Amino acid sequence: MEKVFFLIFAAVAVGSALAVVTLKNPVHSALALIACLLQVASVFVLLRSPFLAVVQVFIYVGAVMVLFLFVVMVLDIRQARMEAFPQKERWFVYAIVPVITVELLTVILGKGFPRLGPGSTEATTVEVLGKALFTEYLFPFEVVSVLLLAAMVGAIIMVKKRWD
């Protein structure tokens, strides 16, 4: 049963991810990206981490994509539509894609991921996550917070300069 669901989610995720890069209209791409992120969230639910799934929907689908759309909608869509895909000038894309594919394949096939054992069928609760985050991973957590703060300050400074 679970496998069937996984296959559905995975197929739709891959399909919509392809649609993101192939669709000509940026607004349609954004819609496909929303669908893709929702499918990934469903896969997280199957992996017994509902919190991660919900946060994925909250942050990526709920906030980041709204901002994306905000930008895309004020762009000139007609111009973006004219561009051909794949673009001929961007030859380096053809070089990079095979390299990344080989890399990913070696990682996935070579080392493998730890399998979900019988003990890991319990869903990760928020309590467990919170404790891990604030004891074991406190340092990375704080570093990420400082990074985010720096990004925020940077964004504000960039806007300020234009005002003067």
Place this chain on the structure above:
Amino acid sequence: MFETTVEVIIICIKVGVAGMVLFSLPIPLTWVERKVAGHIQVRLGPFRVGPHGILQPVADMVKMLLKEDVIPTKADKWLFMLAPIMTMVPAFAVFVAIPVGDKFTLPFIGKDITLYMSDMNVAVVYILAVSGLSIYGIIFGGWASNSKYAVMGGLRSAAQMISYEVAMSFAAVGVVMLSNSLSLVEIVKSQSGGLFHWNFLYLPVGPVWFMIFFIAGLAEVNRIPFDLPEDEGSLAAGYHVEYSGMRFAFFMLAEYIAMVTISVLAVIFFLGGWDDPTGVIPLPPILWFVGKVAAFIYLFMWIRFTLPRYRYDQLMTIGWKILIPVSLVCVLVTGLMRI
């Protein structure tokens, strides 16, 4: 195997009942809203169809169904047709996590039936996340109409939603800090035992959280005084200006359900859910719950016909310069109080 089948059937029945109730809710609500509007403005409101105009929503529905479904020539056809559904689906999906009572025992069989579909341990985050998704229907609907008023309405609602989602989430954080749980059933249980256990009366931060939640909620569901996305004065009708017939009705349906959701959440978060405030009145808990939600919905309507609309910059000022700083201070105070 038999147990699982029974569980699945029970869940299907619950989903069916909830879906039907939600679908039919706008029928009485539109009537009540127009009646409230009428009486506040010292007139009668709908009065022709049925006694006191009670069949007016039915007549409206027939009208909506028979109306021509107009799709503008230069519209993005598929997106235009998809958008109303995209607002409606999340509005319904939220109710998967919302409890309307604890549980009751079926007579004769002695089987306990819970009055919620699932008691998720991340329910608060789930509801905030999923209810935020209905904004996409508004944005895409506005964009796909290929009309500048509709696009402006869509952009406004995107900006408004991002701004007030922050304050709303902070209010939810406050509730979680007060109740020590992310599950809605647990949040209600932590407030049981009468009026003075409710989060609303957790002095001094309770009322402040409640006000933040309520104001942000008003803005999230695009109700007056924050209905800038459909400001008829400057935007015609905003994002749904090109919509007609059933598609327009779907937008309205989603808006009404969002209003009900905010009312339900306010009751669960701050007013003790199905808890009896006095502890002596022998009413079934579900009636308390419905009564509190109904009072909230009335409050929404009352505000709609009392307050004028804010200007767009005022809306942003309230969100970013008042609600968010206040909620940051409030998080600190609540944290100190809960140590």
